Amino acid sequence: MGAGFYFSTLQQMTSRIPAGMRYYIGAEARLRRTVEDVAMSVFEGWNYEEVITPSVDYYDLFEQGMGQREAQRGFRFTDNDGRLLALRPDVTSSVARMAATLLSERPRPLRFCYAAPVFRQQTQSHAEWRRENTQLGCELIGAGGKAADLEVLRLAAEILSRLNLQSQYCITINNVEIFNGVAAEMNLALWTREQLRRLIDTREAAELQRFLRDYDCREGQAFSQPTQLTGKRDVIQTARRSITNERSVAALDSLEDLWTEIESLGLQDSFEIDLGDVSSLDYYTGLSLKIFVHGAGTSVGRGGRYDGLTGSFGRSEPAVGFVLNLDALTEVLGRKGKRS
């Protein structure tokens, strides 16, 4: 093999970039910075304190915080003593641990925000090609109930409208306890529960009806018409016709209360109820939300209530939060800027 061959492979090695990674240059980098500044100033306006968490942490932390399935998507490597480390696949886990340990004595509620890159070795879908994403996020810890849920929803809406995305975004809300209550009522085994969840998540109407036919349970019918799961207040009215179990009804009540508040703020055009959003059931314990923006093919943000999380670090308390994907937002705004 000649020297020329050796040189060209070496050059190839150093010029290649790993999949899912990218540069931001000049105007694009500036736009990205502006988006970040807007979000952080809105957080600051609501008295959220900035927090910077370690980029590298024990893998166990993320497994506790996100569940095994999600944590496994992270980049993993070993420490000097052989313990498994991870490049953080999320920030929430670390903030929850901090609240439960380092800041356990601080008066509640705690309000934290961050702008931090997270890393996933395996992406969630083909359309989300990035393996490094910067999350603009906030966590409200030690506050439960409607007021706290509403606070984070208002924050998300404010950031999006400050980014001039007014009337171009849609935040969907759900309460995961509605599904959990019905699944408990139907007495489903773990595997069939997952099957039902998946059919609702992908809105497979015909398969759903076939699945539900095998169960003599009126409550399940609430999910049999996927098109009736998405909309405004009427979605809840429709669901009430077939759902009567205590757990789900309580969740429907609190979702409806939240919707009333959204209406009284005049935000109902930017929000939708989506009872079919059952994508992260193991994680959220009440409210769950997803954020969509015209021009982006996947959601640009998500969040919800995760009252179970801090408990796994030794101090159980209510918590709610959300993240926006800075890179996805920058892409949408960049394209809009070019067009106008």
Add this chain to the structure above:
Amino acid sequence: MLTIAIAKGRMQVSALALLARAGICLSEDAVNSRRLAIMDESGQYRFIFVKPADVPVYVEHGIADCGVVGRDVLLESEADLLLPLDLDIARCRMVVAAPDPEAMTNVQGMIRVATKYSQIARSHFGSRGIPVEIIQLSGSVELAPALGLADMIVDLVETGRTLRENGLTVVEEIAESTGRLVVNRASYQLKADEVSHLLNMLTAAKS
């Protein structure tokens, strides 16, 4: 306006017939032209015609809001999409076929499987704990067992004639496949009214 990606070939013909019954009409000239993106007569829908395997790609990225594509293609792509409607068109079966009708009971050690659908084949045999070597081909899969390249094939069959003519019998059915309407997750929320209007019209036209 909704952009709808249609799988070219067999699916396209039945999909356009169903759409016409639903009142969404494309002019004859436009369909016969070589243009790959055309508007319907009402101007509410833009159609793009792409290779079947590309339909999930366009829809998952949100370039197309909806798509019409076979379930076989969806299983193979493992795309993250909504599948609200089975259109009951272009029905066919995904099967395992072999020269030996008893092939599945005579499995020894491991088997070699030739297929265009490597994901489907891998997960089908994987879930049953059968070790397989997948041989990825891009066409004329039926040849592989006769020439000794593979023990079995995984392929799509409509009538089964090609299988018979090449000395193969169906030893197992993996799944039935029909044309599906798929929808991008973001479009489902952001264009909720248009998408549910389309869903209602297609549901009515189906029956």
